[in-house]
Amino acid sequence: MTDERxxxxxxxxxxxxxxxxxxxxxxxxFRFAYRLLGSTELAEDVAHDCFLSLLKRPxxxxxxxxxxxxxxxxxxxxxxxKHFRGQRxxxxxxxxxxxxxxxxxxxxxxxxxxxELAEVVRLAIETLPPLQREALVLFEYEELALGxxxxxxGTDVGTVKARLHRARRSLKxxxxxxxxxxxxxxxxxxxxx
Amino acid sequence: xxxxxxxLSIYSSHDRARDSADPTEEQGLKALFQLWSVPKTxxxxxxxxxxxxxxxxxxxxxxxxxxxxxxxxxxxFANKFSFCPVDGTPLDELTDAAAPTEPARVIPPVPFGVTxxxxxxxxxxxxxxxxxFVDDTGLTRRLxxxxxxxxxxxxxxxxxxKRDPFGYSKRFVTGYGSLVWRFFxxxxxxxxxxxxLLVVLTASIGFVVYGRYLEGRAALAERESDLVVEQLIxxxxxxxxxxxxxxxxxxxxxxxxxxxxxxxxRGEGSKPKFEKAGGGGGGGQQDAxxxxxxxxxxxxxxxxxxxxxxxxxxxxxPVAGLDIDPALYKNQPYDRFGDPRSKSTATSAGPGTGNGIxxxxxxxxxxxxxxxxxxxxxGNMGGGDRNMGGGGPGGGTGNNGTDYSRTFSPKEVNVKARxxxxxxxxxxxxxxxxxxxxxxVLRAVFSSSGQVTNIRAVSSxxxxxxxxxxxxxxxxxxxxAMKDGRAVSQYIQIEYNFNLY
Numbered sequence: 292m293t294d295e296r297x298x299x300x301x302x303x304x305x306x307x308x309x310x311x312x313x314x315x316x317x318x319x320x321f322r323f324a325y326r327l328l329g330s331t332e333l334a335e336d337v338a339h340d341c342f343l344s345l346l347k348r349p350x351x352x353x354x355x356x357x358x359x360x361x362x363x364x365x366x367x368x369x370x371x372x373k374h375f376r377g378q379r380x381x382x383x384x385x386x387x388x389x390x391x392x393x394x395x396x397x398x399x400x401x402x403x404x405x406x407e408l409a410e411v412v413r414l415a416i417e418t419l420p421p422l423q424r425e426a427l428v429l430f431e432y433e434e435l436a437l438g439x440x441x442x443x444x445g446t447d448v449g450t451v452k453a454r455l456h457r458a459r460r461s462l463k464x465x466x467x468x469x470x471x472x473x474x475x476x477x478x479x480x481x482x483x484x
Numbered sequence: 485x486x487x488x489x490x491x492l493s494i495y496s497s498h499d500r501a502r503d504s505a506d507p508t509e510e511q512g513l514k515a516l517f518q519l520w521s522v523p524k525t526x527x528x529x530x531x532x533x534x535x536x537x538x539x540x541x542x543x544x545x546x547x548x549x550x551x552x553x554x555x556x557x558x559x560x561f562a563n564k565f566s567f568c569p570v571d572g573t574p575l576d577e578l579t580d581a582a583a584p585t586e587p588a589r590v591i592p593p594v595p596f597g598v599t600x601x602x603x604x605x606x607x608x609x610x611x612x613x614x615x616x617f618v619d620d621t622g623l624t625r626r627l628x629x630x631x632x633x634x635x636x637x638x639x640x641x642x643x644x645x646k647r648d649p650f651g652y653s654k655r656f657v658t659g660y661g662s663l664v665w666r667f668f669x670x671x672x673x674x675x676x677x678x679x680x681l682l683v684v685l686t687a688s689i690g691f692v693v694y695g696r697y698l699e700g701r702a703a704l705a706e707r708e709s710d711l712v713v714e715q716l717i718x719x720x721x722x723x724x725x726x727x728x729x730x731x732x733x734x735x736x737x738x739x740x741x742x743x744x745x746x747x748x749x750r751g752e753g754s755k756p757k758f759e760k761a762g763g764g765g766g767g768g769q770q771d772a773x774x775x776x777x778x779x780x781x782x783x784x785x786x787x788x789x790x791x792x793x794x795x796x797x798x799x800x801x802p803v804a805g806l807d808i809d810p811a812l813y814k815n816q817p818y819d820r821f822g823d824p825r826s827k828s829t830a831t832s833a834g835p836g837t838g839n840g841i842x843x844x845x846x847x848x849x850x851x852x853x854x855x856x857x858x859x860x861x862x863g864n865m866g867g868g869d870r871n872m873g874g875g876g877p878g879g880g881t882g883n884n885g886t887d888y889s890r891t892f893s894p895k896e897v898n899v900k901a902r903x904x905x906x907x908x909x910x911x912x913x914x915x916x917x918x919x920x921x922x923x924x925v926l927r928a929v930f931s932s933s934g935q936v937t938n939i940r941a942v943s944s945x946x947x948x949x950x951x952x953x954x955x956x957x958x959x960x961x962x963x964x965a966m967k968d969g970r971a972v973s974q975y976i977q978i979e980y981n982f983n984l985y
Contacts, residue, residue, distance in 0.1 A: 304541045306534075313533055321525045335529045342533055346540050409519040416520065431517050463509065466516055 294359035302349040312359075313342060319433060320363050326428040327371040329417050337370045357442045364433070365443040368425055375421045408469065415465045423458035426451050552577060558632065559641055570642040634659040775834030775842045775849070778822020823849050891929050891973040892965065899966035901930040901974045909956035909980055915947035919984065924953035926978045932964045932971040945982060953980040 294312060301309035320341055325334035341363055345352065352362045416424060422444070429440045430451075440451045551560045552575035554568040567574055634640070638659035645652040667673060818824065823834070823842050833839075838846040846854040894900050909924075925943035928936050936958050944950035957978050965974035 301537075306537065306541075309537050310534070313530075317529070317533075318525055321529065322522045325522050326520075331523055331526065335526055335532075338525075338529055339532050339536065343536050343540070346537060408516070409521065412516050412520040431514075459513070463513060466513065469516065 295354050298345070298349050298352065298359070302346065309346070316360055316363050319360060320367050323364055323428060323433055324367045324371060326416070326432060327368070327421070327425055328374060329413065333371075333374065337367050337374070340370055341366045357439070361435070361439050361442050364429070364435075365445070368443055371425070372421065411469065412466065415462055418465070419458050419461060423454045423461070426454040427458040427462075430455055630663060631660075634663050772835065773830050773832035774828045775826045775836075776820070776822040776832050777818065777824065777826045777829055778820040778841075779818040779824060821849075825850075886968065888932075888967065888970050888972050891931075891975055892967060893975055894965075897965040897967045897972060897974055901965040901976060902963045904961040904963060905959075907956050907959045909949070909952040909982075911982060911984075912948040912952060915945070915949050915982070916984065918947055920945055920947055920949060921983050922949075922981075924950050924980045924982065926953060926957050926980070928957055928976055928978060929973050930962050930964060930976050931973045934962070934964060936960050936962075942977070949982050953978075956980065 292308075292311070294315070297308045297312040301312055317338065321334050321338045324337035324341075325331060328334055328337065344366055345363065352359060356362075357365075416427065419427065425444060426440055429435045429443060430437075435443070437448045437451050441448045444451065551563055552565060553560050554570065554573050554575055556571050556573040557568060559568070559570065561569060561575060565575055638655040640652065640656055640659065668677060821841065834842040836843045836845055836851075838844070840847045840849055840855070842848070842850040842852075844851045844853055844859075846852075848855040849857045851859040922945045923943060924941065924945050927938075927940045927942050929938040931937050939954050939957055941950050941954065945953075957980075960978075964971040966972065
C-alpha cells in the first residue's frame with residue numbers, strides 16, 4: 292500500500308496503517324535528526340514532532356511534489372533548524388563562508404581506536420555550519436539525490452552542490468591528518484574490512 | 485542521477501583542479517564517514533509516537549462532537565457551516581457527546597440475504613399481506629441503510645468528491661458494485677433472477693414466432709387474393725395505360741397511399757407522370773345505341789359487385805369499382821350500372837370501345853378514356869387530366885383548375901376589357917392658378933361586375949388633380965374582360981393628361 296493511502300487511513304484513525312507508515316520512515320528520520328543535532332534525545336524529539344505534525348496536518352503533504360520520506364526529512368530539517376536558531380541565532384546558519392575551528396583532537400595513541408575515530412568524524416561534521424551539514428548528511432548518509440536534497444532544504448541544486456563542496460573541502464582539511472596517515476599505515480584498509 | 489551520486493561529479497572542474505582530489509583521498513574520506521554510526525532508534529520513541537497518535541485521534545473524536553450534523557444526508561460538517569454544503573439543509577448542533585456520530589450504532593446494519601429476509605418477515609405481522617415493495621417500510625429502510633453504509637464506508641461525500649473526483653468515482657463504482665454483486669450472488673436471488681430472465685426470454689421468442697406466423701398467413705391470403713383478381717380480369721381487358729404502370733398500380737384498388745386524386749398522383753391507377761395522367765371515363769362496347777341510363781359503380785375503395793345482367797354483354801368494369809374519389813361518389817337511384825347523364829333507357833353499353841359504358845375508350849363510364857367517369861382521361865371524375873386540375877378535388881367542374889374569381893392581367897384573358905365611355909377630368913382652380921400640367925397615371929381593376937375598383941395612383945399631380953383623375957376613372961363604363969367564356973376582372977392602367985393650352 293502506498294504511503295499516501297496509509298496516511299489517509301492513519302488520519303482517519305487506522306492505527307495499523309499509521310504504524311506501518313511510521314516503521315517505514317522512522318529510522319531515516321531519526322538518523323537524519325541525530326546526525327544534524329548530534330543528540331539522541333534531540334533526535335527523538337524531532338522525529339516525534341515530525342510524525343506528529345504529519346498527523347495534525349496531513350494535507351500539508353503533497354504527493355505531487357515529493358515522496359513522503361522527502362517530506363518527513365524536510366520537516367525534520369526544519370525542526371532541527373528551529374533548534375539551531377534558538378541555540379545559535381540566524382547568523383550561524385547563513386555563515387557559510389566562515390571556516391570552523393579545527394576540533395580538539397586527542398593524542399595519537401587513541402586515534403587508532405574506531406570509536407575515537409568515529410568521534411573525530413562526528414565532531415568534524417558537527418563543526419560544519421548547519422546548512423552544509425544537512426547537505427552532507429543527506430548526500431552521504433541518506434543517499435538522497437541532489438534534486439531531493441534541494442527539495443528538503445528548500446533550495447536549488449546549484450546551492451546544494453556548493454554547500455556539499457564546501458563541506459567536503461572543510462572536512463578534508465580537518466580530517467586530512469587522519470586518513471592520510473592512516474592510509475599510509477594501512478589503517479584505512481582495516482577499517483574498510 | 486547516478487552522476488549526481490558521485491561526489492566528484494558535483495564539483496566544477498575548477499574546484500576539482502584546485503582541490504586536486506585523488507581517489508585515495510576520496511576513498512579515505514568516505515571510509516571515515518562510514519565510521520560515524522547512529523545509535524539505534526530508541527524504543528521510547530515508538531511508545532511516544534503511539535501515545536501521541538492515540539491522543540491525536542481521540543482529540544479528533546472529541547472535536548467531532550462540536551461538529552454539526554445534517555439531518556438530510558446524515559453527514560457531519562465543521563462547526564463553521566450553518567447549512568449543509570451538500571443539500572443546503574440547516575445543520576443541527578451536536579453538543580451532546582452521545583450524538584449519533586456513527587449511524588451504524590443507531591441503526592444496526594442488516595445485510596442482504598437470509599438474515600435480512602428473516603428480519604423483514606419479522607417486521608410484518610402474521611397474516612398481514614404486504615402488497616408492494618414500497619409498502620414494506622422495513623425493506624425500504626434496510627435498503628436505505630445498506631446504501632448509506634456503502635456511502636459511509638466508501639467516503640462518498642460531497643467534500644470528498646470535490647477533493648478527489650476520480651477517487652470518489654472509483655470508490656462509488658467499487659462500493660455499490662460490490663453491494664449489487666453481494667445481492668445477486670445470493671442463492672435465492674440468483675434463482676429468482678434467472679427464472680425471471682428465462683420467462684421474459686421465452687415470452688419474447690413466443691411473440692416473435694407468433695408474429696412471423698401471422699405474417700405468413702397474411703402473405704398467403706394476399707397471394708390468394710391476387711390470384712382471384714387475376715382470374716377475374718384477363719390481361720387483355722386491362723387498359724393499356726394501366727399495363728404500362730408499375731405493378732402496384734396495375735392491381736386496381738391497391739394504390740400506394742392516399743385517396744384517389746388527392747395525393748399528388750400517388751393514388752390508384754395514377755402516376756405523377758404527365759403522359760399517364762388520368763381523369764374522365766371510358767368507353768362502351770361499340771353498340772349502336774347510346775349508353776344506358778344507370779348508376780356508376782362505387783369508387784374502387786368500396787367493394788362492388790358487378791352485376792352480371794347488364795344490357796347485352798356485361799360491361800367489364802373494374803371489379804373493385806371505378807377509379808374515382810370516394811368523396812365524389814354518390815349513390816345513384818338506378819338499379820343498374822350506366823351513365824347517369826344518359827337519357828336512354830334502352831339496354832346498351834354505348835358506342836365506345838374498351839368494354840366500359842359510354843362513347844369513350846377504356847373501362848370507365850362516359851366519353852373519356854380509362855377507368856374514370858367523365859370526358860377526361862385517367863381515373864376520377866371530370867373533364868380534365870386527373871392530376872392536372874380536372875381530376876383533383878374540383879374534378880367535377882372540369883375547369884382545368886382555373887380560379888375565375890381572381891384578377892387577370894390583360895395577357896391572360898381571351899377578350900380584354902373594352903372601355904365604352906371615359907369622362908375627362910376637370911382642372912382645379914388652384915392647379916390652373918399655379919400653372920400645373922402633367923400626367924396622372926392610375927392603376928385599377930375592371931371587375932367582372934362592371935365596377936372600377938382598387939384604384940391606385942402610380943404617378944400623381946398636386947392641387948387636387950390626382951383626385952380629379954380618380955373621380956373620372958370611377959365613371960368609366962366598360963365591358964368586362966372574358967376568359968373561357970366567362971367575365972373576369974382585369975388589371976388596367978389609365979393615364980390622364982392635364983394641359984392648360
